Amino acid sequence: EKSWVRLVTAQTPTNIAVIKYWGKRDETLILPINDSLSVTLDPNHLCTTTTVAVSPAFHQDRMWLNGKEISLAGDRFQNCLREIRKRANDVEEEEKGIKIAKKDWENLHVHIASYNNFPTAAGLASSAAGLACLVFSLAKLMNLKEDQAQLSAIARQGSGSACRSLHGGFVKWIMGNNDDGSDSFAVQVTDEKHWDDLVILIAVVSSRQKETSSTSGMRESVETSLLLKHRAQEIVPKRMIQMEEAIKNKDFPSFARLACADSNQFHATCLDTTPPIFYMNDTSHKIISIVEKWNRAETTPQVAYTFDAGPNAVLIARDRKTASLLLRRMLFHFPPGADVDLNSYVLGDKSILQ
Ligand code: PMV
Structure with a gap:
């Protein structure tokens, strides 16, 4: 055959x-x-x-x-x-x-x-x-x-x-x-062309300890966190509607406010889990402070942050100009060789910051 x-x-x-x-x-x-x-x-x-x-x-x-x-x-x-x-x-x-x-x-x-x-x-x-x-x-x-x-x-x-x-x-x-x-x-x-001024910067933060897998972390949170229950039933349904609106209208201030709040609430539910789960570390917290201070110093938010089940920061800048400022600020706080590695990714097919 x-x-x-x-x-x-x-x-x-x-x-x-x-x-x-x-x-x-x-x-x-x-x-x-x-x-x-x-x-x-x-x-x-x-x-x-x-x-x-x-x-x-x-x-x-x-x-x-x-x-x-x-x-x-x-x-x-x-x-x-x-x-x-x-x-x-x-x-x-x-x-x-x-x-x-x-x-x-x-x-x-x-x-x-x-x-x-x-x-x-x-x-x-x-x-x-x-x-x-x-x-x-x-x-x-x-x-x-x-x-x-x-x-x-x-x-x-x-x-x-x-x-x-x-x-x-x-x-x-x-x-x-x-x-x-x-x-x-x-x-x-x-689609990918709708809001292509956004620039995404990923800061890879080194972590020493092994993280809890998302599968077991979720299971523990579902079993023990009352905050997670409240989040799923009361908070997320409303937030989904607001987030979709913000994206459709390219309303960056609302987008940033919702994304940051949602990341922080997810990590709060991890802390509310028994035993508590820590995905972010001191470096992650420092990145949040830098962005929060910057956003408060401007009339309107410039950068959003979000963290998944680990210490890495995903930073979303409102446009390319802000992204290059963000990269410079990050390099100032975390010079090469420090425990942060910066990579940048864009929504559209553009390469930034070079
Ligand atoms: O699909 P999983 O099991 O890798 O879970 C992903 C969970 C988060 O990354 C923390 C959040 C998300 O919505 O992607």
């Missing part, structure tokens, strides 16, 4: 939440306790590139991350693979003599090679880009007919925040009400 290989390559950027997802109501399906909203970064930065291959010569599903083989045995990978295989369709590549019928997919195996263009160990969310890219490339390989929102619901089952990386620009993950997760997916709020 003549052997063949069908290959697909895709690239997916990571995303940064400005209204945070924290807490699951269903851990298997990954259903959140509140909506969340994020910005997807420029695909030239912080992205995952994944090549998937299928061939009758493959005898098992295998995956390599940055050139090193990793196990696909975990439930999250398996759930994604199963959901994609279920939806696979006929594929025909005449020039290569490839003909795969819908029913063949259950007996064919895939090889997956994934690369992050940023250090995995830097504590920058890599699972979002990684799982989104895995789902997107496999969906292309197996000729799925589902749209981005439907694919996002599959990526969600690999890593919650991954569902938001299936779209560019500003994206919201609607928590949904159903128990089966059918209405919990991501939709685009505005």
Whole structure:
């Protein structure tokens, strides 16, 4: 029998939440306790590139991350693979003599090679880009007919925040009400061109201690924090409406106020967890002070900050001029060699600050 290989390559950027997802109501399906909203970064930065291959010569599903083989045995990978295989369709590549019928997919195996263009160990969310890219490339390989929102619901089952990386620009993950997760997916709020004056600066802050994983952190917060319950039920629903308004109107003062407040409340719920979880460190706190002081000294906010489950700061400047000022201020407070490493990323396809 003549052997063949069908290959697909895709690239997916990571995303940064400005209204945070924290807490699951269903851990298997990954259903959140509140909506969340994020910005997807420029695909030239912080992205995952994944090549998937299928061939009758493959005898098992295998995956390599940055050139090193990793196990696909975990439930999250398996759930994604199963959901994609279920939806696979006929594929025909005449020039290569490839003909795969819908029913063949259950007996064919895939090889997956994934690369992050940023250090995995830097504590920058890599699972979002990684799982989104895995789902997107496999969906292309197996000729799925589902749209981005439907694919996002599959990526969600690999890593919650991954569902938001299936779209560019500003994206919201609607928590949904159903128990089966059918209405919990991501939709685009505005595209990547809508607010492209924004400049995102990521300050990689070194941390000594190992952080609590988001999975166990969320579980502990859901079980013990009353503040989290209040946040999910009372605060986030209102904030989502205000944040969407701010983004649609390119209203930077409201955007900054909401993003900073939401990051701080997420970290407050971590502190309200028993035992308390500390993701930010002294350097993170110092960065918050610098930005808060600057914003208060101006008539209107210039920079927003947000921190995920780690000490790194994501700083969003209102425009390029502010971004270059911000970079200079950061370099003044944290000179090269200090415990902060500055990288900059933009929403549009521009490179800044050079
Ligand atoms: O999808 P996870 O399990 O990596 O959780 C991400 C949680 C935060 O990054 C802290 C917030 C968010 O909405 O991305």
